[in-house]
Amino acid sequence: MTHLGHDAFEILDPADAPAPAYGAGALADLLPAVAAGLGVPGYTAHLPLEPADRVCVFLVDGMGWELIKRHPEYAPFLNSLVAGGRAITAGFPSTTATSLASVGTGLAPGEHGLAGYTLAVPGAGYLMNQLRWHPQVDPRGWQPHPTVFQRAHEAGVATCQVSSPLFSQTPLTQVALSGGTFLGRTTGEERMDQAARWLAEHDRALCYTYVSELDGAGHRFGVDSDDWRMMLNTVDRLAKRLAEQLPPRSALYVTADHGMIDIAPEDRIDFDEDWELSAGVSLLGGEGRARHVYAVPGAATDVFTVWSEVLGDRMWVATRDQAIAAGWFGPVVEERVYHRIGDVVAAARDDIAVIASRREPGESSMVGLHGSMTPVEQLVPLLEVRS
Structure with a gap:
């Protein structure tokens, strides 16, 4: 050519x-602000979040800010929250492994080290996919920092992750999202219900839950497809289901790891x-x-x-x-x-x-x-x- x-x-x-707004409104700033509000030592709130005794973070893979606003008819509940919400930036690159590590550790990619979808293992002569990992790479050596979940759990906050059972033992979960209790639930509805129960059962709680299907629909069919829009509608109903079950003194934050473009x-x-x-x-x-x-x-x-x-x-x-x-x-x-x-x-x-x-x-x-x-x-x- x-x-x-x-x-x-x-x-x-x-x-x-337009580099990400690290320290002033990036995805890595979310859990440190939540942890600061929960009284976990060592964290500073760079996002202006009002403290709550019970906090749930619901992360939807692939649900960008602009994509939500484009589809009010498919995401009426989420769009009803837009006026009182805000856009924050993912890190660079805007990809799942990088973003989940930033969420879980509260660190930018230059610190946690999952700085790309695939990265060279220095001196080894091969690439490592950060989602699938490589058997010769020690997860804790690759990402040695504690997660916010670990530090919250150690500080006495009832901490859990509610996600697919398939993710319970993955290296990415280990280095980015571990700490407290992992609760494997297969369907989105089960995850929303379990997250609400966890909050209700504890006076001081932090819960993280996640769905990946919107990202999958975007990769396969594109974000300008009926398949993607219908999955967005499913996500919208899940978010509403969780919001309607929140116990008193709770805050729910709905966010994402990146957007998408066809x-x-x-x-x-x-x-x-x-x-x-x-x-x-x-x-x-x-x-x-x-x-x-x-x-x-x-x-x-x-x-x-x-x-x-x-x-x-x-x-x-x-x-x-x-x-x-x-x-x-x-x-x-x-x-x-x-x-x-x-x-x-x-x-x-x-x-x-x-x-x-x-x-x-x-x-x-x-x-x-x-x-x-x-x-x-x-x-x-x-x-x-x-x-």
């Missing part, structure tokens, strides 16, 4: 990318068929709209130059140090995390994606994608119900 006219456009400045086939650039983009690259990490690009030794500068020339008018293309300096991964990037980040990091501004049809056939076939810092991907709801 030949790319023409590389000098005919202005390359985007990575410093101009990318047309003609707007997908196939890395596996593109000799320019693939030259000098040893590993291609991340996902279609948020790529970590790992260069062969000595080729990082050349890879950055080519990716900037080919994609720099449509993606924010940065070196590792430029992305860190621009605050994409938070105010701090710990030493153990530094080399997990690509030599080059590319985040889509326009409606495009860099897929890899041979390396990532499943991901490359998805209709709805996410990962970058555009509002439809990055902004997630913080909706509140009190009793």
